[in-house]
Amino acid sequence: MFRAASWAFRGLRRSSVPLSARMSSNRADRSCALAEKVAVITGSTKGIGFAIARRLAEDGAHVVISSRKQQNVDRAVAELQGEGLSVTGTVCHVGKAEDRERLVATALEHCGGVDFLVCVAGVNPLVGSTLGASEQVWDKILDVNVKSPALLLSQLLPHMENRGTGAVVLVSSMVAYVPIPKLGVYNTSKTALLGLCKSLAVELAPKGIRVNCLVPGIIKTEFSQVVRISFCSPTPAPRFGEPEECAGIVCFLCSPDASYITGKNIVVAGYSPKL
Ligand SMILES: NC(=O)c1ccc[n+]([C@@H]2O[C@H](COP(=O)([O-])OP(=O)(O)OC[C@H]3O[C@@H](n4cnc5c(N)ncnc54)[C@H](OP(=O)(O)O)[C@@H]3O)[C@@H](O)[C@H]2O)c1
Secondary structure, three states, X not given: OOOHHHHOOOXXXXXXXXXXXXXXXXHHHHOOOOOOOEEEEEOOOOHHHHHHHXXXXXXXXXXXXXXXXXXHHHHHHHHHHHOOOOEXXXXXXXXXXXXXXXXXXXXXXXXXXOOEEEEOOOOOOOOEOOOOOOHHHHHHHHHHHHHHHHHHHHHHHHHHHOOOOEEEEEEOOHHHOOOOOOEHHHHHHHHHHHHHHHHHHHHHHXXXXXXXXXXXXXXXXXXXXXXXXXXXXXXXXXXXXXXXXXXXXXXXHHOHHHOOOOXXXXXXXXXOOOO
């Protein structure tokens, strides 16, 4: 159960914004599909992750926001709390073990458990040939995009499985199916996530935890700016997507309505005949 008293501010590098003490909110009253559930979301202070955080909270979940920069966490938490939503936040660079530990500790301290993990954080530091990529670039992309969801989930698993049911959503990309030239290492990392989704779904099914993968097309965020300008036209899509268009499907995948869906890759990419 949630411990209202623990919504008080404690800890060192957590958001300086006062934590929400609401057990429900006006906005959350819109739907109670996820009431009393706790969602941990990586890379959730901007873009797709932020839209998912808002939507999960609107549907009644208590949401733990996170990303690398304290000021981004503070801003995102303040914005959603200002909308009457039940959120808290902490700094978490998903590639750092100590940050992942703090994210787990924050969720447990404030919410007493975790029902949903949504792994949004992803990086692409390289535009260039796959074979020209340095070992350092390979390590960075694989650490953040592929290894961190598995490592974070392994830390959260004991706290998720004792809730009886749970859901994990990984965030891949359409580049897993239709590679974009010069993004080879990133393309590869996002393809690996499709395999990770299947393997985890098989392993965790007996524990009542479902694992699915969101596969966005090109979505209008800071992250996709270079791709939108340099490599892709929206035709015949016939437009780029909005972050909010990825959020509803994640809420559905976490909800009881998706209780018989696991190990699936769900594409959100408009009309994309190659997918
Ligand atoms: N936009 C697209 O077209 C598109 C398409 C397919 C898939 N995706 C995937 O969707 C995910 C989110 O992309 P987006 O477009 O929403 O990007 P975005 O708008 O740039 O937001 C990225 C978010 O992740 C955080 N972040 C970045 N690196 C992180 C790290 N190492 N650890 C923790 N948090 C980190 C950022 O905050 P801080 O700077 O504070 O860390 C920010 O909150 C990525 O995995 C991306 O590969 C995007």
